[in-house]
Amino acid sequence: MIYMKIIGINTSPREGSNVRIALENALEASKAKGAETEIFDINKMNITACQGDNYCKSHEGKCAVDDDMQKIYKAIEEADGVILATPVYFFDVNAQAKLFIDRLYSYFQFPFVETYGTKKFAMIVSQGMEDPELFKGTLNKQVEAFGFLGFDVQGLTVVPDNNIPGAIKDKENQLAQVKAVGEKIVE
Template structure:
């Protein structure tokens, strides 16, 4: 079994990446093979909305690092998207990846492939109340569901402005670990 962690934070000592690593550790303890892709270090252009994919068996016209992510998503049994909250939503790096998944939209073969894969989302944020962006995270999860994925957990972890500060938050790390354990 394989799980793909998609980290979209651009920061060193990223809190959401630490939470993601914690979730994956719980899966590795169950002999699940885990991998993290760091989206900020990759070249992922925004979807051009050209519908090229609709005429080319879900292949995107753009030839960039998203090609690697497509491959890894197709191979994985589960996915964890880990994003910081920027202005009450996932960040632009995360949204670029989600939009590029449009190439799979309405393709029954991929709907079928994804129907056995679960997606969970981890977000870290600074100080805003969860109500400020709960609906945004539900919307991003809905995008995965439209493509056929099974919805997993959504976890938002507050008070994480200082890089690495989540390391001192045992309860939040426990929640991340539980999210991982429940994924598969």
């Protein structure tokens, strides 16, 4: 079995989060295939917005902002794969997810892949509306950012109709979908 490390980024702030449950299930599937896993709960961490100072552009992809994102940069650099899990807030990823994505600007115009290797990326999204296709145009734009940075993008998985906290727990089909994400990322 090949050793791999997969990190999960949970951007939902709420108790009983469907996003977190989905992410836990995905990572359990990765673990079952032998991977080491770790979850970062963005909303509980001190992570500020990208300051756009371009410090990273003259400091080998390092960000000047000394906050908890530094822990996540280190984890990404050491990982083989990243699963970003976010709720839909107003037709898009939530603000916590966007904070995280914007801070990855430090890897833009930096030889990220050459320095840290190719990392796989998958995104899991939970939403209230029933139609999983509704926001895919916007959500796939966020996924594209990871391809642009050099991640090996595995895809987007949307689990719909999850307004009630913990609703996903009773949905075998959705749990199977997110487990498949966790399995694919370690293949």
